[in-house]
Amino acid sequence: MFLIIRDPSSQMDLPLPGLIFVFLAAFFYSIYAFSLGTDLLREVDDTAIVGYILIIPTIANLIRCLVSGQPLLPADGIQLGFVLILAVFCTFLGQLLYCKAVKSIGSANAAIINTLEPVIAYGAGMVFLGELLPWNAWNGGGLILASVILLNASKSVRG
Numbered sequence: 001m002f003l004i005i006r007d008p009s010s011q012m013d014l015p016l017p018g019l020i021f022v023f024l025a026a027f028f029y030s031i032y033a034f035s036l037g038t039d040l041l042r043e044v045d046d047t048a049i050v051g052y053i054l055i056i057p058t059i060a061n062l063i064r065c066l067v068s069g070q071p072l073l074p075a076d077g078i079q080l081g082f083v084l085i086l087a088v089f090c091t092f093l094g095q096l097l098y099c100k101a102v103k104s105i106g107s108a109n110a111a112i113i114n115t116l117e118p119v120i121a122y123g124a125g126m127v128f129l130g131e132l133l134p135w136n137a138w139n140g141g142g143l144i145l146a147s148v149i150l151l152n153a154s155k156s157v158r159g
Contacts, residue, residue, distance in 0.1 A: 037107035046099040112151050
């Protein structure tokens with residue numbers, strides 16, 4: 001994480017609460033990923049699992065909007081359309097497909113494949129939005145690709 005976000009040319013400091021939050025998020029994500037592969041959750045419908053999972057960020061966003069004074073609902077129809085697209089395709093459908101992947105190929109394999117998400121997002125930003133990436137993003141993407149290749153190569157060697 002440090003190699004991806006640290007830019008020596010800037011005076012940006014990495015705040016300790018932010019780092020702690022990132023590591024806690026990674027810890028809870030690993031619990032989430034591996035618990036999806038348990039026998040108990042294999043029997044539960046994927047749509048129900050996603051519904052329960054999305055309750056937590058919904059409540060957190062509600063509290064954030066109430067505390068910060070930011071609007072809870074979109075201001076107009078165009079914003080509502082974008083919110084619905086993000087909610088359905090990026091959030092709900094992404095979580096649903098991830099749940100199905102874990103049940104289909106196992107949590108370890110799904111987690112390995114899921115690490116490609118930032119690389120794909122960077123690539124889409126370059127292709128569709130013309131974004132230019134700094135060197136640390138290229139290094140981070142290279143590390144992610146190398147780790148996925150090494151993990152899959154070690155699995156094929158083992159059997």
